[in-house]
Amino acid sequence: MKRMATKRICRMLVGAPLLLACAVFAQAQSVNFTDVKPTPQQVEWQDLEFGVIIHFGTNSFLNREWGDGTADPKVFNPAQADPEQWVLAAKAAGARYVVLVAKHHDGFCLWPTEQTAYSVAASPWLGGKGDLVRMTAEAARKHGLRFGVYLSPWDRHEPRYKDPAAYDQYYLAELEELSSRYGELTEFWLDGAGSAGHTYDFKKIIETLRTYQPNAQVFADTGLFEYGDIRWVGNEDGTIPYENWNVIDRHGFLRWRPVEVDTPLRKQHWFWHPGDEASLKPVDELMKTYEESVGRGGQLMLGLAPDDRGLLPEADVARLKEFGAAVRARYGANLALEHAAADANVEGALDGDQDTFWSAPGGSHSAALEVAFARPVTFDRVVTMEWLNDGQHVQKYAIEAWEKGRWRRVAEGRAMGHKKIDAFAPVTAARVRLRILASEGEARIREFQLYDTGAGR
Numbered sequence: 406m407k408r409m410a411t412k413r414i415c416r417m418l419v420g421a422p423l424l425l426a427c428a429v430f431a432q433a434q435s436v437n438f439t440d441v442k443p444t445p446q447q448v449e450w451q452d453l454e455f456g457v458i459i460h461f462g463t464n465s466f467l468n469r470e471w472g473d474g475t476a477d478p479k480v481f482n483p484a485q486a487d488p489e490q491w492v493l494a495a496k497a498a499g500a501r502y503v504v505l506v507a508k509h510h511d512g513f514c515l516w517p518t519e520q521t522a523y524s525v526a527a528s529p530w531l532g533g534k535g536d537l538v539r540m541t542a543e544a545a546r547k548h549g550l551r552f553g554v555y556l557s558p559w560d561r562h563e564p565r566y567k568d569p570a571a572y573d574q575y576y577l578a579e580l581e582e583l584s585s586r587y588g589e590l591t592e593f594w595l596d597g598a599g600s601a602g603h604t605y606d607f608k609k610i611i612e613t614l615r616t617y618q619p620n621a622q623v624f625a626d627t628g629l630f631e632y633g634d635i636r637w638v639g640n641e642d643g644t645i646p647y648e649n650w651n652v653i654d655r656h657g658f659l660r661w662r663p664v665e666v667d668t669p670l671r672k673q674h675w676f677w678h679p680g681d682e683a684s685l686k687p688v689d690e691l692m693k694t695y696e697e698s699v700g701r702g703g704q705l706m707l708g709l710a711p712d713d714r715g716l717l718p719e720a721d722v723a724r725l726k727e728f729g730a731a732v733r734a735r736y737g738a739n740l741a742l743e744h745a746a747a748d749a750n751v752e753g754a755l756d757g758d759q760d761t762f763w764s765a766p767g768g769s770h771s772a773a774l775e776v777a778f779a780r781p782v783t784f785d786r787v788v789t790m791e792w793l794n795d796g797q798h799v800q801k802y803a804i805e806a807w808e809k810g811r812w813r814r815v816a817e818g819r820a821m822g823h824k825k826i827d828a829f830a831p832v833t834a835a836r837v838r839l840r841i842l843a844s845e846g847e848a849r850i851r852e853f854q855l856y857d858t859g860a861g862r
């Protein structure tokens with residue numbers, strides 16, 4: 406808006422020297438972080454909250470994490486490869502999308518690409534007729550999950566890798582296959598590992614992807630930041646440091662770059678390794694990861710690894726199911742739904758419907774959203790969700806409970822964003838309020854939810 410106004414003023418002014426003045430004037434206008442808004446695709450992607458990334462390939466047969474590109478394709482021979490089993494296990498955990506590593510750093514392709522012989526087509530699996538990208542995409546869609554791919558730029562097999570221009574052509578042709586043959590890609594993972602010192606034509610890569618997949622969200626780590634729509638958190642521990650803001654500054658430009666945190670289900674390992682069951686993360690740890698990723702307004706990407714049969718191990722499947730059940734047990738029964746009558750505006754935050762929201766008075770910088778109950782309720786968690794379509798507005802907030810004739814603060818925070826989980830010792834009250842202590846532009850709250858999780862009791 407501000408920029409359009411500047412243009413209009415500049416058009417009214419005549420004369421070349423004034424061009425400079427216009428440029429300075431435009432520069433001088435500060436852009437606040439709340440002026441930066443997400444794209445509709447970013448908003449939609451943020452609503453997915455939780456996805457899985459699947460690593461499977463020759464490494465799964467050779468007890469390796471980073472293959473060196475010399476593995477014989479003949480080692481890839483899973484007797485029971487079943488992407489539907491992977492997808493169902495992910496769904497039971499609550500995941501809403503699946504990213505398949507179509508090519509890892511070893512260069513082995515999980516689809517029968519026309520660009521190299523180093524693929525499933527050269528393996529004995531299904532007589533060389535198999536296509537794991539297709540099978541996984543179809544399984545995901547069949548069960549209502551979105552699909553995406555990881556195509557490693559770093560390639561330790563392909564001889565053309567030594568010649569950046571020739572390798573770009575190779576990578577672009579692979580990308581064209583992936584983005585034109587398998588339906589909609591929700592996420593495209595651009596991994597930076599191993600690529601230091603190599604030059605890629607990332608501009609062309611993104612251009613090619615966008616030709617076929619205008620809505621795909623490009624995941625990129627900080628080194629490739631300008632090509633991404635979403636950013637890597639910077640660790641693989643499953644934690645998003647708080648505070649987490651969606652708008653970050655890069656070289657003086659503010660950009661909406663929501664964060665994704667990737668962490669494997671088995672500690673340290675993205676691929677399956679034999680005898681590694683002890684590294685399967687316990688439910689408590691997964692819950693902590695969930696609360697420190699989704700609960701801090703970011704995206705959780707959990708790594709799953711089929712074994713040398715091509716199946717997720719039974720223990721992993723069971724753990725995913727337990728984890729999904731634990732999240733539902735904690736965050737399935739929203740006590741705010743039992744509130745006493747509220748006006749239509751407040752109702753927007755209490756109705757459990759993420760498509761409606763409470764709006765603080767227009768232009769306000771502070772406000773309160775109060776909820777009353779017919780009888781006192783006991784709760785130890787509050788989940789708040791900000792309506793982000795118009796930007797991230799809430800800069801400081803508090804949760805307060807009415808106790809013994811006064812408001813007591815039980816939690817406070819700064820960034821709220823897509824979803825914020827606040828935990829505290831159990832509180833029993835018949836009135837609870839969310840106080841917006843500072844917002845740039847009026848606060849809009851999609852959900853204000855209360856839970857009694859019993860955690861730590």
Ligand code: FUL
Pocket residue numbers: 458470596597598667675
């Ligand atoms: C990293 C890779 O080096 C790991 O092997 C794994 O694929 C992880 C998801 O991304 O950068």
